[in-house]
Amino acid sequence: QVLSADIRALRKKGETDLADEIEKIAGAIRRHVERELARARLAPGVSGKASCGVSDVAAGVIAVVKRTPSGKQLSFRMEVAEDLMAPIDEGDLSEILGNLVENAARYAKSSVHVDASATAGEVIVTVADDGPGIPDADRESVLSRGVQLDSKGGSGGLGLAIVSDIVEAYGGRLAMANADPGLVVTISLPRHS
Structure with a gap:
């Protein structure tokens, strides 16, 4: 917050280059902190007892993304049974769906x-869009930290890496496939035994 005020003050003084540089550094620091917090939350291992309602989490994420500039231009469809429970902490599922739905909205037509x-044996959640998809050669690399295929996002390329880390912490799988058109991202989480 302090840096935001400094950035605004510099812009008012006409020092936009310096303001841009500080904003870029502050963003990188923020993304690094968010990433490390996500990793710390997962470090001790996740409880096998966590469970949450997928419908409520998905509806909440969609409601937020619909209000974003890219989301306002799109139609959203959700097909999730009201009583479907996923073997995952609600905050972790929100993080996963938030990243996936935000990415889908950013690239969807x-x-x-x-x-x-x-x-x-598992709960399967799929997020699909009708955008350009991801070139086959780049599909694995977008799951690595810091990899971003274009400058549209501003996330520093951490979103999908965080999603992958969370899914793996629950013993799940993440898969991406191009559709015609768009991209389909599927997470599979093993059910409690």
Whole structure:
């Protein structure tokens, strides 16, 4: 917050280059702190007892993303049973869906779909958009820290890496596939035994 005030003051004085540089550094620091906090939360291991309602979390995330500049232009569809429970902490599922739905909205042409279902062994959550997708050669690298395929995001390339870390901490899997059109990201979380 202090740096934000300094940045505004510098811009008022016409020192936009310095303000831009400070803003860039502050953003990098913020992203690093967020990343380390997410890692610290997962470090001791996650409880096998965590559980949350997927529908409520997904609806909340979609409601927020709909209010963003990119989200206002899109249609959202959610197909999740009201009573579907996922074996994951609510905050962790919010982090996962927040990153995935925000990315989908950023790249979608007109729509974002969030679907979830369960089998005997796992809960499967899918986020799909109708954007350009990700080139096959880049699909694995976007899960690495700091990798961003373009400058649209401003996230520093941490979102998908955080999602991957959280999913792995729960013993789950993350998969990405291009659709025609768009990208489909699927997370699979093993159900409690």
